[in-house]
Amino acid sequence: xxxxxxxxxxxxxxLLLGKGVELPESVxxxxxxxxxxxxxxxxxxxxQDGCVIGKPVALGMRSSTxxxxxxxxxxxxxxxxxxxxxxxxxxxxxxxRCVVADQAHVRERTTIGDESVVGRGASVExxxxxxxxxxxxxxxxxxxxxxxxxxxxxxxxxxxxxxxxAGRRPPDVELQGATLRRxxxxxAGAVLLPGIEIGEDAFVAxxxxxxxxxxxxxxxxxxxxxxxx
Amino acid sequence: xxxxxxxxxxxxxxLLLGKGVELPESVxxxxxxxxxxxxxxxxxxxxQDGCVIGKPVALGMRSSTxxxxxxxxxxxxxxxxxxxxxxxxxxxxxxxRCVVADQAHVRERTTIGDESVVGRGASVExxxxxxxxxxxxxxxxxxxxxxxxxxxxxxxxxxxxxxxxAGRRPPDVELQGATLRRxxxxxAGAVLLPGIEIGEDAFVAxxxxxxxxxxxxxxxxxxxxxxxx
Amino acid sequence: xxxxxxxxxxxxxxLLLGKGVELPESVxxxxxxxxxxxxxxxxxxxxQDGCVIGKPVALGMRSSTxxxxxxxxxxxxxxxxxxxxxxxxxxxxxxxRCVVADQAHVRERTTIGDESVVGRGASVExxxxxxxxxxxxxxxxxxxxxxxxxxxxxxxxxxxxxxxxAGRRPPDVELQGATLRRxxxxxAGAVLLPGIEIGEDAFVAxxxxxxxxxxxxxxxxxxxxxxxx
Numbered sequence: 001x002x003x004x005x006x007x008x009x010x011x012x013x014x015l016l017l018g019k020g021v022e023l024p025e026s027v028x029x030x031x032x033x034x035x036x037x038x039x040x041x042x043x044x045x046x047x048q049d050g051c052v053i054g055k056p057v058a059l060g061m062r063s064s065t066x067x068x069x070x071x072x073x074x075x076x077x078x079x080x081x082x083x084x085x086x087x088x089x090x091x092x093x094x095x096x097r098c099v100v101a102d103q104a105h106v107r108e109r110t111t112i113g114d115e116s117v118v119g120r121g122a123s124v125e126x127x128x129x130x131x132x133x134x135x136x137x138x139x140x141x142x143x144x145x146x147x148x149x150x151x152x153x154x155x156x157x158x159x160x161x162x163x164x165x166a167g168r169r170p171p172d173v174e175l176q177g178a179t180l181r182r183x184x185x186x187x188a189g190a191v192l193l194p195g196i197e198i199g200e201d202a203f204v205a206x207x208x209x210x211x212x213x214x215x216x217x218x219x220x221x222x223x224x225x226x227x228x229x
Numbered sequence: 230x231x232x233x234x235x236x237x238x239x240x241x242x243x244l245l246l247g248k249g250v251e252l253p254e255s256v257x258x259x260x261x262x263x264x265x266x267x268x269x270x271x272x273x274x275x276x277q278d279g280c281v282i283g284k285p286v287a288l289g290m291r292s293s294t295x296x297x298x299x300x301x302x303x304x305x306x307x308x309x310x311x312x313x314x315x316x317x318x319x320x321x322x323x324x325x326r327c328v329v330a331d332q333a334h335v336r337e338r339t340t341i342g343d344e345s346v347v348g349r350g351a352s353v354e355x356x357x358x359x360x361x362x363x364x365x366x367x368x369x370x371x372x373x374x375x376x377x378x379x380x381x382x383x384x385x386x387x388x389x390x391x392x393x394x395a396g397r398r399p400p401d402v403e404l405q406g407a408t409l410r411r412x413x414x415x416x417a418g419a420v421l422l423p424g425i426e427i428g429e430d431a432f433v434a435x436x437x438x439x440x441x442x443x444x445x446x447x448x449x450x451x452x453x454x455x456x457x458x
Numbered sequence: 459x460x461x462x463x464x465x466x467x468x469x470x471x472x473l474l475l476g477k478g479v480e481l482p483e484s485v486x487x488x489x490x491x492x493x494x495x496x497x498x499x500x501x502x503x504x505x506q507d508g509c510v511i512g513k514p515v516a517l518g519m520r521s522s523t524x525x526x527x528x529x530x531x532x533x534x535x536x537x538x539x540x541x542x543x544x545x546x547x548x549x550x551x552x553x554x555r556c557v558v559a560d561q562a563h564v565r566e567r568t569t570i571g572d573e574s575v576v577g578r579g580a581s582v583e584x585x586x587x588x589x590x591x592x593x594x595x596x597x598x599x600x601x602x603x604x605x606x607x608x609x610x611x612x613x614x615x616x617x618x619x620x621x622x623x624a625g626r627r628p629p630d631v632e633l634q635g636a637t638l639r640r641x642x643x644x645x646a647g648a649v650l651l652p653g654i655e656i657g658e659d660a661f662v663a664x665x666x667x668x669x670x671x672x673x674x675x676x677x678x679x680x681x682x683x684x685x686x687x
Contacts, residue, residue, distance in 0.1 A: 006242045006260045013464045013474050014490070016242050016260040016278075031464045031474040031492045032243070032508070034260045034278045049474075049492045049510045050261070050543075052278045052313045058328070084510045084545045085279075085561070087313045087331045099516070102545045102563055103314070105331055105349055120563055120581055123349055123367050135625060138581050138599050139617075141367050141385050153625035156599050157617040157649070159368075159386040161417045161435065167364060167382035168414075188619045189649040189667070191386070191418040191436045206619065207649045207667030207681050209418070209436030223436050223452050223681050235471045235489045245471050245489040245507075261472070263489045263507045279490070281507045281542045287557070314508075316542045316560045332543075334560055334578055350561075352578055352596050370596050370614050388597075388615040390646045390664065396593060396611035420615070420647040420665045438647070438665030452665050452681050 006034065018054065030084065042078030042096060049084045056090050057108050077114065095132065113150065122154075128177070137188075146177030154180075155188040155206065164194045181216065190225075235263065247283065259313065271307030271325060278313045285319050286337050306343065324361065342379065351383075357406070366417075375406030383409075384417040384435065393423045410445065419454075464492065476512065488542065500536030500554060507542045514548050515566050535572065553590065571608065580612075586635070595646075604635030612638075613646040613664065622652045639674065648683075 006016040012029035018037030028046040035047070036054030047053065054074040074088060077096035082088060085103040092106045095114035100106055105123040113132030118124055122136045125143050131150035136142065140154040143162040162175040169175070176195030180186070184198040187206030198204060199216030208225040219229045235245040241258035247266030257275040264276070265283030276282065283303040304322040311317060312331035321335045324343035329335055334352040342361030347353055351365045354372050360379035365371065369383040372391040391404040398404070405424030409415070413427040416435030427433060428445030437454040448458045464474040470487035476495030486504040493505070494512030505511065512532040533551040540546060541560035550564045553572035558564055563581040571590030576582055580594045583601050589608035594600065598612040601620040620633040627633070634653030638644070642656040645664030656662060657674030666683040677687045 008242050013466050014243065014261065014472065030510075030513075032261055032279070032472065032490055046516060048516060049513060050279055050314075050490070050508055052259075055259075055278060055313050055331070058275060058277065058310045058312060081516045083516060084513050085314055085332070085508075085543055089331075101516075102513070102547075103332060103543070103561060121350065121579065125367070138583070139368065139597065143385070155619060155621075155624065156601070157386070157615070159417045161384060163384075166384065166414045166416060166432065185624045187624060187649075188617045189418065189647065191416075193435060203624065206651060237471050243472065243490065261490055261508070279508055279543075281488075284488075284507060284542050284560070287504060287506065287539045287541060314543055314561070318560075332561060350579065354596070368597065372614070386615070388646045388664075390613060392613075395613065395643045395645060395661065418647065420645075422664060 005037065021054075036074070036090065038073035038090070039076065040073055041076045042080065044079045045076055046081040047076075048082060048086075048102070051082045051084060051086045051088075053082060053088045054090045055087055083120070089126075107144070119156070131182075143175075143177055145175050146179070148178075148180045149182040149184075149200075151183040152180045153183075153185040155186060155190070157189045158186045159189075159191045160196075161192060162194050184214075234266065250283075265303070265319065267302035267319070268305065269302055270305045271309065273308045274305050275310040276305075277311060277315075277331070280311045280313060280315045280317075282311060282317045283319045284316055312349070318355075336373070348385070360411075372404075372406055374404050375408070377407075377409045378411040378413075378429075380412040381409045382412075382414040384415060384419070386418045387415045388418075388420045389425075390421060391423050413443075463495065479512075494532070494548065496531035496548070497534065498531055499534045500538065502537045503534050504539040505534075506540060506544075506560070509540045509542060509544045509546075511540060511546045512548045513545055541578070547584075565602070577614070589640075601633075601635055603633050604637070606636075606638045607640040607642075607658075609641040610638045611641075611643040613644060613648070615647045616644045617647075617649045618654075619650060620652050642672075 009015040009017045014032035016034045022040040026043045030049035032050045033047045034052045039054035075093040079097040082100045083102035088106045089108045091108040093111045097115045099117045101120040103121045104118045107126040110128040112130045116134040119137040122140045130148040134152045136154045137156040140158040143160040160178045162177045179197040181200040184202045186204040190208045192210045197213045202214045203219045205221030209223045211224040238244040238246045243261035245263045251269040255272045259278035261279045262276045263281045268283035306325035308326040311329045314332040317335045318337045320337040322340045326344045328346045330349040332350045333347045336355040339357040341359045345363040348366040351369045359377040363381045365383045366385040369387040372389040389407045391406045408426040410429040413431045415433040419437045421439045426442045431443045432448045434450030438452045440453040467473040467475045472490035474492045480498040484501045488507035490508045491505045492510045497512035535554035537555040540558045543561040546564045547566045549566040551569045555573045557575045559578040561579045562576045565584040568586040570588045574592040577595040580598045588606040592610045594612045595614045598616040601618040618636045620635045637655040639658040642660045644662040648662045648666045650668045655671045660672045661677045663679030667681040669682040
């Protein structure tokens with residue numbers, strides 16, 4: 001039978017480990033944690049009950065995500081907490097002193113800088129470049145191929161998008177993730193259309209639907225969002 | 230003590246099986262998977278870490294969902310992947326080569342056609358009839374008693390509703406799920422009021438709040454949504 | 459190695475128990491359940507597969523949540539169901555005959571009254587006071603420091619907020635949770651700005667963005683929401 005090649009470990013109750021896992025003694029382990037092959041966990045991290053680290057990529061029949069090539073392990077930085085039920089997919093690299101909160105999700109080939117927070121139930125898709133001290137709140141969603149610079153704030157339920165064809169993309173059209181410049185902020189429930197850039201220190205009001213790029217320092221609100229200051 | 234009558238299996242680490250489970254040798258199993266009584270899993274499927282298949286229905290004291298009657302097992306079609314932390318409730322029937330992604334949820338008596346994708350953290354409630362090649366993205370929500378035809382596309386965070394009384398439904402008022410006709414598309418964060426029909430090949434823009442039926446081929450946008458082409 | 463001090467129990471497959479757990483014989487246990495130290499579970503409750511009860515608080519480096527002080531256990535009332543993959547954090551107190559549905563989340567120091575429902579994937583943050591017979595539907599989110607009175611109805615995807623500075627709060631500015639008065643209702647995907655009060659029996663339409671308090675009995679809709687009756 002094919003399988004994930006996990007082996008029970010006596011280091012913690014219900015712990016399952018793949019091959020070649022680096023898991024220092026200083027790591028705090030909850031129950032029923034699963035750590036797949038090739039994961040490196042930093043000193044003093046916490047892996048809470050039932051989280052899954054380094055899960056092999058599983059793509060759908062029709063997924064437009066490029067296949068993982070040469071994924072070389074998964075990184076959980078020192079002092080980082082991965083919450084209960086959270087899933088970190090193979091090939092993600094999470095910095096130091098981060099929080100991937102309970103039931104959150106981080107996908108393959110995404111990098112997250114130090115002291116960032118992926119809130120409870122929030123989701124960071126594949127191939128995202130996220131900086132340091134980013135704060136994603138509950139249920140916020142960063143679509144694939146986005147760039148999120150340092151100190152960005154995403155309120156609860158923010159939704160980014162990346163497919164300008166809404167599901168009818170021919171092979172020669174690329175996905176267009178968002179670009180969120182340094183210290184910009186996006187309010188609760190706001191939606192960004194594909195390829196939007198939010199300028200440095202700009203503010204998108206709660207519930208806005210952003211259809212055009214937002215200049216640095218601007219405040220936008222409404223459906224569609226308009227600059228108000 | 231009452232319980233789920235699960236028994237540990239040596240086929241995979243942490244695997245728990247109910248009675249009468251059909252689980253071919255070709256199924257790929259992650260760690261800590263739970264498969265309840267009466268589940269049939271097809272050849273070549275993948276059940277990833279910590280997913281739960283065939284979970285018994287648990288209704289609230291005041292739930293308006295009709296009681297399950299005669300639930301006769303749960304189906305996971307050949308070649309289908311159920312992701313980490315996903316839950317498929319007893320009596321659901323999922324087709325072949327589907328993906329029920331990580332942390333997603335599919336409820337009782339719902340049927341899903343071949344090659345459909347229920348995205349990460351997305352949710353399909355009870356008594357939904359979903360066709361083939363449907364793509365639900367991250368966090369999208371299909372309410373109970375909806376019909377979703379083939380090739381429908383639901384962007385991240387789409388919310389369907391079904392209760393025209395918003396929680397004050399007398400016994401003689403039925404829930405009114407959405408009807409999403411073939412190949413229609415609903416943009417990110419859009420909300421549909423109860424009983425809405427979206428016509429074939431129609432497009433609902435991101436962030437729209439749909440208060441009336443949308444004709445086939447139409448484009449609607451705004452709050453409330455209006456036909457723009 | 460530091461850890462959660464969980465011990466396998468033979469009462470159910472994969473069950474892990476902390477110290478001093480009260481778990482009556484009448485409790486129905488799924489597989490791979492984790493119950494941490496100091497949890498008290500009432501008679502006839504159900505803890506479904508993979509749920510985590512009493513998880514120790516894990517705060518981020520930069521979290522503005524006050525540290526737990528004197529958390530004295532976690533309460534699951536008699537007849538309450540905690541669904542698969544749900545997480546109840548240490549110090550929460552959930553009433554009798556409630557449902558914390560699959561993949562839902564309830565945080566520290568929050569209290570929930572009898573017969574309330576936290577829907578599938580829904581989230582109640584820390585320090586919330588929630589009454590009886592409240593119904594939160596799929597993916598709804600109640601922010602920290604909110605008050606939710608009896609019989610409130612929150613449709614799918616409702617988002618509350620509490621930070622008037624959107625992530626730039628100085629130490630002397632308090633978070634401002636929502637106040638939802640008795641039997642008010644909030645429609646699908648609606649967003650409330652920080653500190654909003656929704657009056658008794660008021661109705662917020664689906665997709666509304668609420669920027670001002672809503673009087674008792676009023677109906678508001680739109681972006682921003684305006685009183686229409």
